[in-house]
Amino acid sequence: RKEVEQDPGPFNVPEGATVAFNCTYSNSASQSFFWYRQDCRKEPKLLMSVYSSGNEDGRFTAQLNRASQYISLLIRDSKLSDSATYLCVVTPNTGNQFYFGTGTSLTVIP
Amino acid sequence: GAVVSQHPSWVICKSGTSVKIECRSLDFQATTMFWYRQFPKQSLMLMATSNEGSKATYEQGVEKDKFLINHASLTLSTLTVTSAHPEDSSFYICSASPGAGDEQFFGPGTRLTVL
Numbered sequence: 001r002k003e004v005e006q007d008p009g010p011f012n013v014p015e016g017a018t019v020a021f022n023c024t025y026s027n028s029a030s031q032s033f034f035w036y037r038q039d040c041r042k043e044p045k046l047l048m049s050v051y052s053s054g055n056e057d058g059r060f061t062a063q064l065n066r067a068s069q070y071i072s073l074l075i076r077d078s079k080l081s082d083s084a085t086y087l088c089v090v091t092p093n094t095g096n097q098f099y100f101g102t103g104t105s106l107t108v109i110p
Numbered sequence: 111g112a113v114v115s116q117h118p119s120w121v122i123c124k125s126g127t128s129v130k131i132e133c134r135s136l137d138f139q140a141t142t143m144f145w146y147r148q149f150p151k152q153s154l155m156l157m158a159t160s161n162e163g164s165k166a167t168y169e170q171g172v173e174k175d176k177f178l179i180n181h182a183s184l185t186l187s188t189l190t191v192t193s194a195h196p197e198d199s200s201f202y203i204c205s206a207s208p209g210a211g212d213e214q215f216f217g218p219g220t221r222l223t224v225l
Contacts, residue, residue, distance in 0.1 A: 032213075041201070041221075043203050043216035043217060043218050043219045044154070044203075044216050045216065046213050046215070049213060087153070087154070089214075097159070098144070098156075098207075098214055100153060100154050100156075101153070102152075102153040
């Protein structure tokens with residue numbers, strides 16, 4: 001079983017729509033969680049960390065569900081510039097190993 | 111935020127030559143750096159984890175004699191692709207983390223094309 005699993009999509013949504021991605025992880029002892037964004041032919045960039053209580057940054061909301069072992073990313077009022085691949089990242093409770101999901105492709109359509 | 115640089119950003123070489131890629135953390139010390147490879151339309155694939163002053167830890171299926179990693183200081187790690195072949199053509203990305211469990215900061219990547 002993979003450490004991290006994501007629906008690869010693609011998700012094609014109209015401008016202004018709300019879209020949500022989920023990512024499941026297999027190690028119940030995982031400690032840190034992140035969402036990264038990767039544009040085509042560019043390096044991944046940190047979008048936001050995911051905290052136990054959930055956190056929001058503008059139009060983006062991240063949540064963690066430890067009981068069901070998944071994290072989610074909600075994007076409200078989608079913009080064309082949100083089109084990218086979104087990667088979830090999970091780290092175990094020891095060491096520096098990061099486990100990446102395969103990424104979810106989002107295209108926001110005018 | 112923390113800045114990680116990579117050099118070169120683009121390299122084209124003939125089959126059989128070796129290519130060295132540098133990864134530097136510019137404004138923080140990175141005990142650990144990571145090397146990834148990404149083929150078109152695929153996810154990042156971790157190649158190896160590099161700790162300053164010690165041997166790198168390679169992922170299964172990654173040849174350590176083919177991909178030489180040196181982490182000489184807390185701000186510099188190098189990846190050398192030895193005797194490169196066309197199948198080694200890929201996007202190589204490094205990342206650095208200030209500490210265990212902290213987010214990774216990625217370099218801009220190096221696009222390698224082997225003719």
